Amino acid sequence: MDGHVRAGRAVPDPGGPVSASRSSEILSEQEVVDRLYARLDALRAQTRGRLAKVRRSGPSGSPQNRSERDAFATLYEDRIAQLEAVEDRLCFGRLDLTDGEVRHIGRIGLTDDEHSSILTDWRAPAAQAFYRATAVHPDGVLRRRHLVTRARQVVSLEDEVLDLDALGDEQVHLSGEGALFAAMAAQRTGRMNDIVATIQAEQDRIIRSDLAGALVVQGGPGTGKTAVALHRAAYLLYAHRRVLERSGVLLVGPSSAFLRYIDQVLPSLGETGVVATTMGDLLPGVSARAEEPTDLAARLKGDASMARVVARAVRARQRIPEHDVPFRLEGVDLVLRRDDVREAAARARRTNKPHNVARVTFVKEMLSRLATQYGRATGVELEQEDRRMVLDDLRAHRDVRVTLNLAWFPLTPQRLVEDLWAKPHRLAEAAPHLSDAQRAALAREPGSPWTVSDIPLLDEAAELLGEDDQAERAQAKADAAARARDLEYAQEVLKGTGAGALVSAEVLADRFAAGGTSLTTAERAAADRTWTYGHVVVDEAQELTAMAWRSLLRRVPTRSLTIVGDVAQTSAAGGARSWRTMLDAPLRGAWRLEELTVNYRTPAVVADAARSAALAADLPVSPMTSAREVDDALHVHWSRDVAREAARVVATEVRSGTTADGVGRIAVVAEPRRTASLRAALRDVLPDASLRAVRGDDELDAPVSVVDPRTVKGLEYDVVVLVEPDELAPSDLYVAMTRPTQRLHLVHSHDLPARIAEAVAAP
């Protein structure tokens, strides 16, 4: 059985009686907090004033003036959005240091009119002790105080005195992990909250770990991997802003529901510049929504050997014709010779450019050879102008076009990959190592929708095919010259306006270049397949296949990555069972491992049952300690009619207030084929509103939802009702059982998986 961390000290009750010294402390903190909000309001008003002034200056002026004005307008809008986003719990902590200094810690840094710090950004080195100091290593800290605020009101305090000898008794308000335990026990809202006020030391070490290199964070369910990954992104953007604000940060999550679940966290930390995507949406212009029909197909497509298959498929589109091809141009007999094709192709390949780009060299070389042949055949030395006309005629000639295309076919990635699946001979020539059964598993109707496993192959193909980018390159050269001018000008402007604290000259120059439009780094990066990011964060990273890793690593040549996941939760065919096996090859062994060990989500009894079942199924389960003891957290219901029983359980939960007042979430988790009957049973017993989304048309917003085990990955609910656990694959069962924060109900008519039955039977 795992160890459990228990709350050592009571959670303070904000409404309960408080001592006189305590209320005077609250009052004095209230004064500080009032001052901080006053400063925040003043900054908002000041920035709004600047924005209004810029906007008032109207649409006139030179193009340079206009783009400068628009760039500043965007800058002020961003700053206002950031100042708005930090409203809730602006200040949440205080450090009293041994040298007498008092530091308040908050979401952003604030200074007063005299430029003295009044609030320290949680990410600043000066705030680190708030998360790390312990009685054994106090790091110059006498007392750490958590401030619990609600709508600008200080409602309670919790103090930890790290040096008990140094403080008088009446000043001690030990309440320890109260804020943490209150956060963990709070009803869920369908959206993840930040944990900035209660980050734990083992999490903080990961959040502030170096930017360089690939960091893998392994940890069991609920150990805060997602929270840590998001706070790390915010930290890195703060600590390495100059690098990352221009190159951008990419966040890859397992599903669009998951991205919606976490989408409030970074803005609440004052950061909006991260590109968030799923593997299915990684490529601009392609959206992969279809499921692979079989695990075999998904596994084959995810295997690293598919890179060679794509490469062979591209190479197969460069071929020497079987015969010379005679044709006539304006009465002159000419021949497209196989030898010429061979030599022109060799020359094109020597450029080492992608297929479509090298094709330009190939075609040019062939046309030039044919023009020379034409000259010889007519016995006339062609003047430059005449030669150009002959080249044009050759280019337009049908036989020439067809033959050159067959010899070096221009292709889009979509066409190349679709042909692999839809034309058996194409797959056979590109993948001779696959068996007939394996090829049959990959076969698909032309025009079938894309799957997530197709995306890395499309990306691979796009890389090998390239685009004929002559025009773009000329433009890039012109842009580089213009940028040098913009940069110089931006430096001048910043000197003149003193806005250097808000923006760097480089970013301002980017905005001038974008005509001052609101295209941020994130927006430009998201629209560009070849964008390389300064840092990439991958959540639920165990789901990625070897091919998916190739695609992602292409986007981060510096290999600066945060990779978080749990190899015991892998459900994707071709996903990771071991980080070493998956990552050693693509990262050449250069990655470091950190582990998270405390589960902050799942009640101990539920986590233990889930772990037992996972261990029995030989999953590579990480050691884990549960932070939460919740009474009565695991219930088992046997019934012949599981849909009706699940609905009854949910109705009882709803009646007892689990989902009252827009908060509280219940998930009914079952294999997809049960969804319809479960929904029907729920509709019979529940008020309509419980099944309807509160805010939008989103399952996350519905108090009660029916979800399949794969969709709940990364999410959490107050209560989970799990139907027929034995129907789930072991890793899906592990995921589903570890979603609830309060209670797990197992509803079954079949036998329970053995270890669960034992865990339930145990006292």
Ligand SMILES: Nc1ncnc2c1ncn2[C@@H]1O[C@H](COP(=O)(O)OP(=O)(O)OP(=O)(O)O)[C@@H](O)[C@H]1O
């Ligand atoms: N230091 C903390 N303070 C308060 N809450 C925390 C802390 N760490 C984690 N949590 C909470 O614990 C829950 C689980 O965290 P998170 O979703 O990040 O875990 P995970 O390791 O990604 O889980 P899974 O592998 O199951 O997806 C979340 O509600 C999160 O807010």
